[in-house]
Amino acid sequence: MEEKIAVIGGGPSGMVAAGFASSRHKNVKLFEKNNKLGKKLFITGKGRCNITNNTDIENFLDNVTTNKDFLYSALYSFTNTDILSLLSNYNLKTKVERGGRVFPVSNKSSDVIKAFEKFLTEKDVNIILNKEVNKIIYKNGFFVLEFKDGSNESFDKIIIATGGKSYPVTGSTGDGYRFARYLGHSIIDLKPALVPCEVQENWVKDIQGLTLKNISISAFIDNKKVYENFGEMLFTHFGITGPIVLTMSNIINKYIEQKRKINFFIDLKPALSLEKLDNRILRDFEKYNNKQVKNGLKDLLPQNLIPIVLKLSGIAEEKSINQITKEERNRLTKTIKNIELNFLKFRPLDEAIVTSGGVSTLEIDPSTMESKLIPGLFFAGEVIDVEALTGGYNLQIAYSTGYLAGINC
Known part of the structure; x- marks a missing residue:
């Protein structure tokens, strides 16, 4: 008799898992509580979907920040090349951008989801939308799924691919952690990863919405530098966000519980040494010699940042440039x-963007994604305690773990 497999969660890991499980002539049902598949995938990459990263796997692993060793088998078994080849089979064309980030040529995440849907259709996966699992009971070697609508169904094996607890509006509400804990698994404490940072300085509210490009930011823990990166960031009403800030948050979240001093330093002109920057300021001051200093920096800095920089420098905005001392400069x-x-x-x-923590990797077989506690129970994607930096790495982890779960269930 054909085995019945249930995949819970229609995100990237769940879709890959369901497709490959069904390709092994299994009777696969994919349950998604939303009214469509890939809801979180739809908003990734600002709606463009950063599918993966085209770097080699060795370098890829260097961008994994939690439980890297656990992912060796998954990432080498189903690589970034493999996922792009799969999607290409369903007419998705891709392109590579800065930092090896891979996007659809159309810049539409919906096209990526359509390719996955074609894959699932071809593999005869039974997709069931608007069906929310409430509870999983393991009894006599079978898994009984109890649904929110009061119905239930029995399966031989299940794959939990419910995602994390970030972006709950997309359906990632932490259900998988609840299921796993009920089935006896340990859950590593959940924390935000790849997340904006709040800061103490109130002046950030005055420049909320300001994006800075080609700047560098450093993070210090107890006066020791732990991170430095170059790129783009954004000021908000509460602090800072943007690509390099999100990556930085993944590094410093390991220190949060220790209540250590954490501060950041922004270099607005990383390409210029202090001497070269001073020469540049001198040239601008000569150009605007008879104006107030706030008007003499408009070629160098964003307009709404100038008052803040001057205040931090202890220089009055209205002071004439020809009265600025060398010390002030x-x-x-x-x-x-x-x-x-x-x-x-x-x-x-x-x-x-990503949840840090999740089902303990010590209780999952890294070569199959099967539970070490209950045979026939598999995990895939963000529900597992694994995470990586921004740039398509976390989505690739979802595909790779989903693949292993799918071919081994």
Whole structure:
């Protein structure tokens, strides 16, 4: 008699798992509580879907920040090349952008989801939408799924691919952790990863919405540098976000529970040394010699950032450029190269891109994604305690773990 497999969750890991499980002539049902598949996938990459990263797997693993060793088998078994080949089979064309990030040529995440849907259709996966699992009971070697609508169904094996607890509006409400805990698994404490940071400085509210490009930011834990990166960031009413800030949050979240001093330093002109920046400021001051200093920096800095930089430098905005002393200019130069922000806290978990924590990897076979506690129980994707930096790495982890679960269930 043909085995019945249930896959819970229609995100990237669940779709890959269901497709490959069904390709082994299994009777596979994919349960998704939303009214469509890939709801969280739809919003990734600002709606463009950063499918994966085209770096080699060895470098890929260097971007995994939690339980890297656990993922060796998964990432080498189903690589970034494999997922792009699979999607290409269903007419998705892709392109590579900065940092090896891979996107659909159309810049539409919906096209990625359509390719996955074609894959599932071809593999005869029974997709059941608007069906929410409430409870999983393991009894006499079978799994009974109890649904919110009061119905239930029995399966030989199940794959939990419910995602994390970030972006709950997409359906990622932490159901998988509840299921796993009820079935006897340990859950590593959940924390936000790849999340905006709140800071103590109130002046950030004055420039909320300002995006800075080609700047660098450093993070210090108890005055020791733990991170530095170059790229783009954004000021908000509560602090900072943007690509390099999200990556930074993944690094510093390991220190949060220790209540250590965390502060950031922004270099607005990383391409210029202090000496070269001073020369640049001198040229601008000569150009605007008879104007107020706030008008003499408009070629160098964003307009709404100028008052803040001057205040941090201890220079009055209305002061005439021809009255600026060398000492004041030195303070200005150092401020531009070293704006300090003091970390307050992360934004809530439901604003994080990825959930840190999850089902303990010690209780999952890394070569199959099967539970070491209950035969026939598999896990895939973000529900597992694994995470990586931004750039398509977390989605690839979802595909790779989903693949292993699918071919081994």
